[in-house]
Amino acid sequence: DARVTQTPRHKVTEMGQEVTMRCQPILGHNTVFWYRQTMMQGLELLAYFRNRAPLDDSGMPKDRFSAEMPDATLATLKIQPSEPRDSAVYFCASGPRTKDTQYFGPGTRLTVL
Amino acid sequence: AQSVSQHNHHVILSEAASLELGCNYSYGGTVNLFWYVQYPGQHLQLLLKYFSGDPLVKGIKGFEAEFIKSKFSFNLRKPSVQWSDTAEYFCAVTLDTGGFKTIFGAGTRLFVKA
Numbered sequence: 001d002a003r004v005t006q007t008p009r010h011k012v013t014e015m016g017q018e019v020t021m022r023c024q025p026i027l028g029h030n031t032v033f034w035y036r037q038t039m040m041q042g043l044e045l046l047a048y049f050r051n052r053a054p055l056d057d058s059g060m061p062k063d064r065f066s067a068e069m070p071d072a073t074l075a076t077l078k079i080q081p082s083e084p085r086d087s088a089v090y091f092c093a094s095g096p097r098t099k100d101t102q103y104f105g106p107g108t109r110l111t112v113l
Numbered sequence: 114a115q116s117v118s119q120h121n122h123h124v125i126l127s128e129a130a131s132l133e134l135g136c137n138y139s140y141g142g143t144v145n146l147f148w149y150v151q152y153p154g155q156h157l158q159l160l161l162k163y164f165s166g167d168p169l170v171k172g173i174k175g176f177e178a179e180f181i182k183s184k185f186s187f188n189l190r191k192p193s194v195q196w197s198d199t200a201e202y203f204c205a206v207t208l209d210t211g212g213f214k215t216i217f218g219a220g221t222r223l224f225v226k227a
Contacts, residue, residue: 033215042219043157043203055212091156098213099145102205104157 002026004105006092012111018080021108023092024073032075033093033102034060034067043091049075050098082112115140117206119218126194127226134189134221136204143209146187148178151201151220160202163187174198196227 005024013019025032033048047057052069060067064083069075079086089109093102120135138144148160161172168180178189187204204218 035217043217045215045217056214093157099207099209101147101159101162102157102215103159104149106156 002103004092004094004103006090006105006108008108009106010109010111012113013082014113015083016081017112018078019082019086019110019112021077021090021092021110023075023077023094023105025075025092025094026103027073029094029096029103030072031095031098031102032069033095034075034077035091035093037089037091037107038087046077046090048098055098079110082110084112086110087112115206115208115214115216117204117216117218119202119204119221121221122219123222123224125224125226128196129193130225132189132191132194132198132223134202134204134223136187136189136218138185138187138204138206138216140185140206140208145207145209146178146180147205147207148172148176148187148189149203149205149217151203153200157203160189194223194225196225199223199225 007022031050034046036044046060047067049069066078089107091107092105095102116139118137146163149157150160151157163170163180171177176191201220201222203220207215
């Protein structure tokens with residue numbers, strides 16, 4: 001049963017530190033999404049890629065967030081410098097096509113002190 | 114602006130009660146529609162989806178949803194809920210805007226009393 005994997009599952013860091021979250025999409029999926037989930041804002045799309053190319057990152061604060069896909073098996077989301085308001089659960093999802101079902105990973109729970 | 118609205122943020126039901134969760138979207142073009150479920154401590158997973166054809170779609174665990182194009186709605190239903198249906202339910206809409214953009218609703222937390 002193929003699954004999206006994310007590491008780390010939990011991260012506690014101090015304000016100003018760099019945070020890197022990693023995602024391994026399901027093999028064969030060509031679309032990868034990054035979401036942020038908070039109680040206040042719900043599930044927000046940060047960015048998504050198709051065939052490793054960024055298609056939309058309009059939901060991402062550009063000054064501190066960056067998302068990349070160095071290869072087809074790895075997507076990364078970096079925050080530098082991190083701030084307490086970045087505390088949230090970050091989900092990665094992958095899909096066979098942009099408009100089709102998204103398969104979510106278990107999430108990274110980030111706490112910035 | 115395009116948006117997805119879920120009318121109820123919290124729903125509490127007793128076992129065997131019927132469930133209907135509302136979802137409306139604001140977009141006049143082509144859409145794909147989804148309901149996802151997030152059980153406590155777990156990741157989101159697909160409950161059902163609609164792309165085209167019969168507007169009444171059936172999903173896993175006895176859930177179904179009906180697409181009413183004229184009302185821009187895609188409501189989720191289940192005739193008789195179980196305690197194990199306690200979860201958060203998200204409606205999602207993928208818009209065909211030339212590219213594709215997926216918008217999630219705010220979610221509805223369902224608590225089923227045993």
